[in-house]
Amino acid sequence: MNDSRPPLHGLDESVALRSIVEGTATHTGDRFFQTLVESLARVLGTHGAWVTEYLPDVRRLRALAFWLGGEWIQDFEHAIDGTPCEDVVSGRRLVHIPDNVLALYPNDEPGFAAGAVSYLGVPLLDVDGSVLGHLAVLDRRPMPAEPRAEALIRIFASRATTELQRLRAEAEVREREEKLAGLVDSAMDAIVELDDALRVTRMNPAAAKLFGPSASGIDFRTFLSTESGARLATLAAGLGARAEDERSLWIPGTLAARQAGGGEFPAEATLARFDVHRRVFYTLILRNVNERLEAERRIRSLTVETEYLREELAALGGFESIIGGSVALRGVLQAVKQVAATDATVLVLGETGTGKELVARAIHAASGRRARPLVRVNCAAIPAALVESEFFGHERGAFTGATQRREGRFALAHGGTIFLDEVAELPADLQAKLLRVLQEGEFEPVGSSQTRKVDVRVIAATNRDLAREVSQGRFRQDLYYRLNVVPIEVPPLRERGDDVVILASAFADRVGKRMARAVEPPSGDDVARLRAYSWPGNVRELQNVIERAVITSPDGRLDLSRFLQPGANQAPPIAADHPLRAIRTVRELEEIERSSILAALEATGGRVAGTDGAAERLGTKPSTLRSRMKALGIDRRGR
Secondary structure: OOOOOOOOOOOOHHHHHHHHHHHHOOOOHHHHHHHHHHHHHHHHOOOEEEEEEEEOOOOEEEEEEEEEOOEEOOOOEEEOOOOHHHHHHHHOOOEEEOOOHHHHOOOOOOHHHOOOOEEEEEEEEOOOOOEEEEEEEEEOOOOOOOHHHHHHHHHHHHHHHHHHHHHHHHHHHHHHHHHHHHHHHHOOOEEEEEEOOOEEEEEOHHHHHHHOOOOOOOEHHHHEOHHHHHHHHHHHHHHOOOOHHHOEEEOOOOEEEEOOOOOEEEEEEEEEEEEEOOEEEEEEEEEEOHHHHHHHHHHHHHHHHHHHHHHHHHHOOOOOOOOOOOHHHHHHHHHHHHHHOOOOOEEEEOOOOOOHHHHHHHHHHOOOOOOOOEEEEEOOOOOHHHHHHHHHOEOOOOOOOOOOOEOOHHHHOOOOEEEEEOHHHOOHHHHHHHHHHHHHOEEOOEOOOOOEEOOOEEEEEEOOOHHHHHHOOOOOHHHHHHHOOEEEEOOOHHHOOOHHHHHHHHHHHHHHHHOOOOOOOOOOHHHHHHHHOOOOOHHHHHHHHHHHHHHOOOOOOOOOOOOOOOOOOOOOOOOOOOHHHOOOOHHHHHHHHHHHHHHHHHHOOOOOOOOOOHHHHHOOOHHHHHHHHHHHOOOOOOO
């Protein structure tokens, strides 16, 4: 070009500074940058000026404001490679091209500045030396070196850098705030901000869902029980006395909270205090632990149920099925088939050892409840003080020794069947509570005021005459009628004909397999002895006799002569005119039973269980003998 740019006579930095201050004092952001570059172009008398943001990942400049030939260039981006801007950015230095700029940079994109001749650019550097952007002017005339021009563009660049840093800091703050808001708003826990009076000032969506979107300004204690609200206030006040870095705590236990709709739930909670402009605020974080507590309760319940079922399997003792084909037994099985399809309460009657539990299991196995457990309770084997807890469970701390919450047998049997063996032994107060479960299907665990519903089928069993127990005031009449909906009487072994031989053979085979020993079924004299014996202990006694015979018969041939000799254990057939065939009252029968037990205890030195103990001599289980001793008022010393 022939024309040359005149020197910048009279250009004063103070004028430039005043121009910047006056032009940008009331502006920020886009308007600030527009005023800045317009002022720079005017002060330096150039055709254009621009301020950009540097994008290092793509090596491009994005214009924040671009003033060219009296017009604004919108949404402009420019690659730095092959341009004077590359020297500014890469070198982090001021670059001045006084003339022939397009000839020096032929790969530059000239479209936006056709006819450009000169260029002056300076980087915008952050405090760590990284390039934030760049500020430049260009002109269609040569731009001779002028120290004052370079000083002025540095002044403008400093102002642009400060504003760009401020904008980036603002953006970082907004990003942090957005992330924090996203973090709080996405939390599943309820997060509530409270003022010094414990009024709600802010809530996250989880809290709004629980306590309602209009809870702002409400005293949060209205969402808590009276005790929990008072505890929250006490803990909040106590945080003020702590050191600044210790003003947060876990709230011991749980808070009893209420939802906006009125539903209550237990909540684990944390509380923290913070100050803003000398005002006190609290952050309360609550977690509804109802589902977790219910899951824990279910796990405990399943654990107890598993242990219970394991004990039950061990206690089956070989009674896996009902064996026999007598007319008396077929009548029982027919009754089982008829009642199993219903949910009717069943009362199984029969002498000790007849297999009343097997009947209960058969009813449950053939019922619609077979997928759920059959829970057995021996009412005579539970200490009187613990019967209610065993039936209905207890809460932690309900009584001395109740160190944790425990499910009762009725809760374990929910959806299934509960078998109440020796139901006549229940204490009078428990009879009333059992009646309520039968009538209403509900109960309260010991130490709890919360009523629980339960769906359980009840099968009860006893070897006593319940009607007589009612008439003598030892059993509630209304409970008797509730239990005696469908009575099934299990015949004693002596009334089942050849079933005794079939059972003996089955037991011998079963015990032999367990001992890995081949055992022949009973025959000849043994069959005669089996048929002649009266079996006061019924099937249970028969099983014990066969097991002893297998153990003492190493050659596999049973010899029952040593176990079924006439005498203490054997009752020979009684003639029709024999005094023992006389009709006895219940009191007389109890005296006979009492005498027999006393004789067994005397012979064994008071030992109830174990080999040759009183229970074995009487052909019954130790637990059954103990319950009868308790009922008859006999102690181990035979008194």
